[in-house]
Amino acid sequence: NEILTEENNRLKSILYSNHGYQESELDSLPYVPKFKFTTATVIKNSYSAYNNYLTIDKGTKDSIDVDFGVISSKGVVGIIDNVSKNYARVLSVLNTKSRINAELKKTNHFGSLKWDGKSPEVVQLIDIPKQAEIKIGDTIVTGGLSTIFPKGIPIGSVQSFNLDETG
Structure with a gap:
């Protein structure tokens, strides 16, 4: 030790x-021992379009590959969807095509993180079971049910919620 x-x-x-x-x-x-971390610099970023991407200064020469998760000190940024020798494109969480496995940290109820294309300040956690006790301020983290992100990476917190009574 x-x-x-x-x-x-x-x-x-x-x-x-x-x-x-x-x-x-x-x-x-x-x-998380099975995940490796490396640093990169964002050289291009969009957040006001309907489908946003980032470009980072790491690529295949740095052992970066498609479907790698990208995080910052504040939490989840997105998932690499295209890579070249020196650069990689990141599908931002602020992209309507993005879906990330997430959970309510306090109750361990799982759902999917998605963005509706409106405010870059707000993403949605959908498909949470009806029995989940949700409170304003609850922490949302990665769920760990994929090979992209380890469990427990910060995503954000609940600012508001509505219960879908249709299903």
């Missing part, structure tokens, strides 16, 4: 010095 702790501290210090991460940003992400 002592060796692992030392290695962990060494790696964190490299991340802090090379990429300007704050310890709170790294420590807030869940530790």
